[in-house]
Amino acid sequence: MGSDLLVDPNAQKIRATETYVHPRYDIKTDVHNIMLVKLSSPAKLSPTVMTINVPSSCRLPRRSCTVSGWGSITMDVDPGALTFRHPSPSPISLGSQASVPET
Known part of the structure; x- marks a missing residue:
């Protein structure tokens, strides 16, 4: 961690x-x-x-939210590092697609 x-x-x-x-x-x-x-x-x-804050209720589509996450280890990746996606630098709109850079 x-x-x-x-x-x-x-x-x-x-x-x-x-x-x-x-x-x-x-x-x-x-x-x-x-x-x-x-x-x-x-x-x-x-x-x-x-x-992170866990929501107490479901948000409606097209409302702002903040997202984050991680990836996984696979056989085609350097075993010394985890692959993951960075959190969005700003809130995104639920119901829309976000472009998130990979590392």
């Missing part, structure tokens, strides 16, 4: 005790690709490890 390098000595390594996959996640299309992870101990907050 806190780095995209698997061997970063400054990264926080915290065991997950539970995971909650979205009940409608589709592995073929990546629709509903979200998971909550319960950590065995609290993470230390820093400029690279932050909390």
Whole structure:
């Protein structure tokens, strides 16, 4: 946690005790690709490890929101680094497509 390098000595390594996959996640299309992870101990907050607000209700299409996320390790990627998409630098409109740079 806190780095995209698997061997970063400054990264926080915290065991997950539970995971909650979205009940409608589709592995073929990546629709509903979200998971909550319960950590065995609290993470230390820093400029690279932050909390996010979880909405209390569903937002309507065409309303502003902020998004973030990460990717996964695959066989065709350097095993020393995670691939991910950066959070949108500004809020996007729900119901529209956003162009997000890859690293």
